[in-house]
Amino acid sequence: MxxxxxxxxxxxxxxxxxxxxxxxxxxxxxxxxxxxxxxxxxxxxxxxxxxxxxxxxxxxxxxxxxxxxxxxxxxxxxVSHVEQGRMIFPSLTVHENLKITARNKADVDEALSLFPELEKRIGSQTMLLSGGEQQMVVLARAFASKPRxxxxxxxxxxxxxxxxxxxxxxxxxxxxxxxxxxxxxxxxxxxxxxxxxxxxxxxxxxxxxxxxxxxxxxxxxxxxxxxx
The missing domain is CATH 3.40.50.300 (P-loop containing nucleotide triphosphate hydrolases)
Structure with missing residues (x-):
């Protein structure tokens, strides 16, 4: 449907x-x-x-x-909504941002597979990332929630x-x-x-x-x- x-x-x-x-x-x-x-x-x-x-x-x-x-x-x-303005949790690491929506490690890994660039920054606070990398985190976090x-x-x-x-x-x-x-x-x-x-x-x-x-x-x- x-x-x-x-x-x-x-x-x-x-x-x-x-x-x-x-x-x-x-x-x-x-x-x-x-x-x-x-x-x-x-x-x-x-x-x-x-x-x-x-x-x-x-x-x-x-x-x-x-x-x-x-x-x-x-x-x-x-229903997952990626709003304007790159809504990240700046003090959390990339991994911690993804874990907010993911049900398990497999969901995190699948989301990261879309953005290999993030694997190198997995332990970095998202406030330290470039704008493009931050947008990748937002999209990866949305995908990790398994949206329909x-x-x-x-x-x-x-x-x-x-x-x-x-x-x-x-x-x-x-x-x-x-x-x-x-x-x-x-x-x-x-x-x-x-x-x-x-x-x-x-x-x-x-x-x-x-x-x-x-x-x-x-x-x-x-x-x-x-x-x-």
Whole structure:
């Protein structure tokens, strides 16, 4: 079964930032969500994971109505949210960060296999790592939790393009294990190049949904994705 959003509305302040959004994230596939700044992309991910409460529509995973569940319960069901800003525990080592979500040593080892660079820094405090290495820790920690669906919000934020290029193939590796990925990313061309599905959100509404190749080949659609 998929993660399904049906006519979802999210309010912040006096009005809706997301209005009537419907989309589906399938297991083992990547859905890339693009749109201009302020389009509501972050709020949509936060509504799925339970950071904010949606006020309309449905968010379902299998037979579970996620809107009735706390953020913690959603996480236990397998919804993992990588938020903006590299949320690390800076005073803890790389290994200690991974152990927070992993059930056992095998989960830690599997997460580390995605990022061999981290094995050399396994005993280092994460505050001493580079920005790229810290983002690797965040992604590895999310993967160590054995998610069914992984929500990733702007993982390139503050990173050099060469570092982001290193991380992109890892998202595909994670999806290949059967995890459904919903990816919000400012580097739209790169994010769309590996996606199975593309969704454009402008003004809090879905303005396009379809094949990434169709979006990449349509200059007008792509400009809307960037500029609204």
């Amino acid at each position: 998929s993660l399904v959003l049906d006519d979802v509305t999210v309010r912040r302040g006096i009005g809706p930032v997301i209005s009537g959004v419907s989309l589906e994230v399938a297991p083992g596939e990547i859905t890339t969500l693009v749109g201009p700044n302020g389009a509501g992309k972050t709020s949509l991910l936060e509504a799925i994971s339970g950071v904010v409460t949606s006020v309309g529509g449905q968010i379902r995973m299998d037979d579970h109505d996620l809107q009735k569940l706390s953020r913690r319960k959603r996480a236990k069901l397998g 669906y992984l929500l990733i919000d702007e993982m390139s934020l503050g990173l050099a393009p060469v570092v982001f290029l290193r991380l992109i193939p890892t998202i595909k590796q994670i999806a290949d294990t059967g995890v459904g990925v919903l990816l919000v990313e400012q580097f739209a061309h790169l994010a769309l190049s590996m996606a199975n599905h593309a969704v454009v959100v402008t003004g809090g509404r879905v303005s396009f949904q379809g094949a990434p190749a169709e979006l990449l080949s349509d200059g007008d659609l792509l400009r809307e994705a960037y500029l609204g």
